[in-house]
Amino acid sequence: MSSLMKGTAILTIGLFLSKLLGLVYIFPFYAIVGEENIGLYNYAYIPYNIMLSIAISGLPIAVSKFVSKYNAIGDYDAGRRLVKTGALLMIITGFIAFIIMNMLATPIANIVIADDEQMFTVEEIANVIQWVSYALILVPFMSLVRGYLQGYGHFLPTSVSQLIEQIARIVFLLGGVFIVMNVLEGDPVTAVNVSVFAAFFGSIGGLATLFYFWKRLRPEIKAVQVIAPKEHQLPYSTMYKEIFKYAIPIVFVGLGSSLFQLVDMLTFNRAMIAGGVSAKLTDTYFTMLNLLTQKIVMIPVVLATGFSMAIIPTIAKFYAQKDIIQVRVSMDKTYQILLFITVPAALGISALAEDLYHFFYEQSEMGTQVLSHYAPLAVLFALFTVTAAILQGVEYQKWVVFSLLVGVFTKTVLNTPLIKMWSVDGAIIATAIGYGVTICINIAVINKVTDYKAKIIVRRILLIFILTGVMILAVLITHFVLTWISPADTKVLAFIYAAICAGIGGTIYGVISYKLGLAQALLGDKITKIARKLKLVK
Template sequence: MSSNSLMKGAAILTIGLFLSKALGLIYIFPFYAIIGESNVALYSYAYIPYSIMLTFAISGAPNAVAKFVSKYNTLGDYDTGRRLMRSGLFVMLGTGVLSFILLFSLATPIAEMVIKSDEQVFSVEQIASVIRWLSLALLVVPFMSLWRGFFQGYGIMTPTAVSQLVEQIVRVAFLLTASFLVMIVFSGKVETAISMAVFAAFVGAVASMFVLLYYWRKYVPEFDRLRATSVASGEDVSMVTMYKEILTYSIPFAFVGMADPLFQLVDMLTFNDAMTSIGLAKVTDDYFGMINFLTNKIVMIPVMLASGLSMALIPVITRYYTQGAQTSLRYTVDKTFQIILFVMLPATVGIMTLSYEIYYTFYSKSEAGATILMHYAPIAILFALFAVTAALMQGINYQKWVVFSLLTGIFMKLALNIPLIRIFEADGSIIATGIGYTTAITINIAVIVIVLNYRSTIVLRRALLIAIVTALMAAVVFIAKWLLGLVVGPPETKWIAILYVIVCAPLGAIAYAAITLKIGLAQKVLGERITRLTNKLGL
């Protein structure tokens, strides 16, 4: 593959992944309108154990296989990658079937761990039924993930990007259509609507398989041609050696991917118990859905953007570390942290200052939901910092420490969740999550500091400056809210809440952009392109 083709493929993959993830976040808003706030928790109860089981079934296969195939292709040994593909498809099909059987069989025990009181909204059978419907997707998704990794190993990114986007489009279309028909057209049971909604994961995965099959037929002649020129037969690499290497690559990827689901799993197993013990069994399902699904979807929007901006720098980290270019390496680490803070701090504060209006706009009028969103928003910074520090550590080949830091963070969450919930109610879960992620991030940063002898005053100075500008932005938003309140009154209806968001949020963003451009902060953090833009605009 030529350099231009690889760059084009990387761009397509980035765009496809961004669109796929964005669609995976946005669909929840119309879905919420269809099924209602009180039923969101039922959907969430199924997806958390599914996410854990899916991660185990896949075990980081796409990235691990891509790295393995790319390595042997570089050596001119195209046969080894094809042998992995042939055997790996059967292995992943097997892990998918086993994961399906395991999750399907454990549906009732999992549901029994969630339901702690007869006063809760849902029954054990309702939760178990939804989990069983969702488990069907495990039959397809692991098999599909290895196929994607094989394409990526050849530098062909389009199949992954297109298949993931098609998967999301079909899943969301089926989910919204099925839930609308059940709830609105036929006035059916919410359990049926959510069962069809989670079954959409299976439908989307099947659609993605057809896309991958199309690309396989398109590229297989080229793969066969390269295999015919293979410099080695591939027999020198035994199956045991092959899969040992794959596991070495995949385990850290898998653990990083499981971070958020594992923290949510702790809540799933302990939240209702703690809330029931302090007499809040009637509202525990609603609060669980707010924390682990509704507000999580909102705060993940800036996390997705920040992670995308910073992850583009990670391959550079690996190259500089391999070359021993310490100065360039430290500069790139500095830049990564600055980008995260530059994006995440104002986004977080913006969500906090408009939490009531944002929650009302996307969901419904709820003081409890708005309060939880305000308190949950700062966790977004921790999500982004963990993802970036974990990626940095993988770039410098300290993957084992990523696993250690995550497990330590999970242990802190598990140890503190129940006592903190009993003291602070729903906020206790958020505090425990914050402590857990902070612990994991601290370990990651400590490793980076020790291994790279990393010291940076520039990040601290820029962080302080970003915080000051963010405070000025928040002041602009508060003033805009006050003035708007004088004109249209408080946001007592959804349309007025939407008006607050579409007026105040852009004003805050413009104020932040204008100040950072005026003082040169944006140019220093975001680089030459911003500098050229400001020169053209005469700023």
């Protein structure tokens, strides 16, 4: 395996595990603090994620590209000077981001609280936003170090530090909340403040991991560094201009879902109240939409993009070699793998929404409805991530920025009137249309650049939807029979029913797609070995 592919694999695995942990911790957290209080956590994390993306999301890749580029031409001093000045800059950036978020906490809270009868007060929301902002002090510096080490071909420090950061955050979060609620018998608001402060504790864990790797790798890095004479040194203005050129499009990709959630955060409550929904319910509905159901829906997205994103470096390589035919072949495979996994998973979640919401959270008619209607958007979330990555691979990053801004603008314009008309479903529809617009722009640009024709993929997509339809029919029939025998009135039964239905549906989908040759065409010969081990085929 080439060093590029090996590095990409290490980063993908680390990111996948980190994201997966970032999805599943919400379930025990919910069990400790309850539905009424977890919404406060959601109000803190949406602005935090946006500020975090602006501060750091493009930095590791940008610094990595810069350092590796200049190392390749023998200018090791450029990377040394970047990390030396960048360290101070990132510390200053972290403090500025911390101060800005603290200053914006109360204005944001005033927008969110549309009525005195809502579940939370302006002060409570402002406080929780301020508590989460401490993590912004350390994270930019940490991102700089990750990018610098990646530039020297060391991808393991980034992958391991991301994982340790997430584990430390979750351990502190769950442990701290449990102690506040059950040992100290404190109030839920204090528990939620502790939970968001866990992001700062996690960043300490990630930074400590990077420090360990830095000590090990520093002799190797210093051995190749030679301080260049002043007249041969790259100007700082040129250096940082190049870094920002790399980083800005990546920042926008990282901002994607957070910007859509921010639109909901700033408009949802007021639109719901204007539409006749009680102010006492709007916080709960918002939490269901943008936290609880979103965590479940993102699980298949992470799985699907993990499979398909592994092909993106190949697309970038073929495009750099001007091998457009292989670019198209790789794109075909990327789209098909993505849809092959995401479509049945998303529609399966929608079909089993009642049992899944009951098992992960509690029995709720409204929660079931939101999850059922929101789940199909997983396909759009995955398509956005992959099409944006392809645009970066073919060096058309500026279009990512443009398409995302158009999509968010579309969501902003439609959100309030649609929520007034259809309540929570209005917000879901606005999100679907916004993402749809963004994806259409991305695909149009990709097709134009690569002269891509989607004849094969259209037939495959149709086949995937037909197979998914057969699978969903089997799932619904199975679920009907099970609930007719005994309603799923406990979490254990809800889990058993969901597992049985998912198992039957997945087996039917897998066997038929294997018999038709679709699984082998997309996932390779390894799928045959797996099928034989499971005794699904001879």
